[in-house]
Amino acid sequence: MADGGDERALRHRLSDAVLAAEVSAGVTVRDLAADEMVEASALLAQVWRTGPRESPVEPGLLVALGFAGSYVSGAFDAAGRMVGACAGFFGAPLGGLLHSHVAAVRPGGPRGTGTALKLHQRAWCADRGIGVIAWTYDPLIARNAWFNLGRLGAHVETYLVDFYGPMPDGLNAGEESDRLLVHWPVEPEEVTPPPAADRAHAALTADDDGAPRPAPDVPAGTEAVTLAVPTDVEALRASDRATASRWRATFREAYADLHEQGWRVRGFVKTGHYVLDRHDPRRPETP
Secondary structure (H helix, E strand, O other): OOOHHHHHHHHHHHHHHHHHHHHHHOEEEEEOOHHHHHHHHHHHHHHOOOOHHHOOOOHHHHHHHHHOOOEEEEEEEOOOOEEEEEEEEEEOOOOOEEEEEEEEEOOOOOOOHHHHHHHHHHHHHHHOOOOEEEEEEOOOOHHHHHHHHHHOOOEEEEEEOOOOOOOOOOOOOOOOOOEEEEEEEOOOOOOOOOOOHHHOEEEEEEOOOOOEEEOOOOOOOOOOEEEEOOOOHHHHHHHOHHHHHHHHHHHHHHHHHHHHOOOEEEEEEOOOEEEEEOOOOOOOOOO
């Protein structure tokens, strides 16, 4: 994090970014009061397709998180209706990282609400001297991959196999809960475009019938590799559970094989591919 005047300038810059995102989406994002936690929990239940009693975060826990000084926010439209919610807690290293446990936008909510929530969370962390925000997401959900890596510029840290164990909610029931852990620096970085995917080796593609097709043997001299994901894996789970499960297993294996060979995710492109290479732009080259 920046120091002194630079830190104040950073906070102002991040606050301006929040305001611009709020205006663009037509929402206001703010910390939630204790008496708003029931509504936030119900919103999360709606997004995760559960009954109110099975919400991913029950109201009492949200109250406790807010009371303890953790991050609990909501986004409200012009009519004052809560259309998004986000909650996180402090992680290790203590004082240096916020783990963003859950973020959601009500179905049909204003476009850009998710961006406004994350930018508010980033500004909140800057005000408290926190340098990194971490969270997990399902690597097969293309829109989340693009939002996290392409729009926000978060960095993939590691692949977590069946991280949460069985999840009975309407989005994840019957699927193993593999996740990618990402870190997002609070001090904005320029989002570096990933290596050109059109000249990369396609290590995982989709057949004409939508099934995964791996090509694990990376030719010598390859500078970039791509891993495809389904266009809409949530719809695929509803229409063809077996194929969706094959995607999970095939993607996991392909990712693990490439990681063992030194390949790392550098971004995600809207065509539905992760792009990997062997050079980490965050670390200087050694002679």
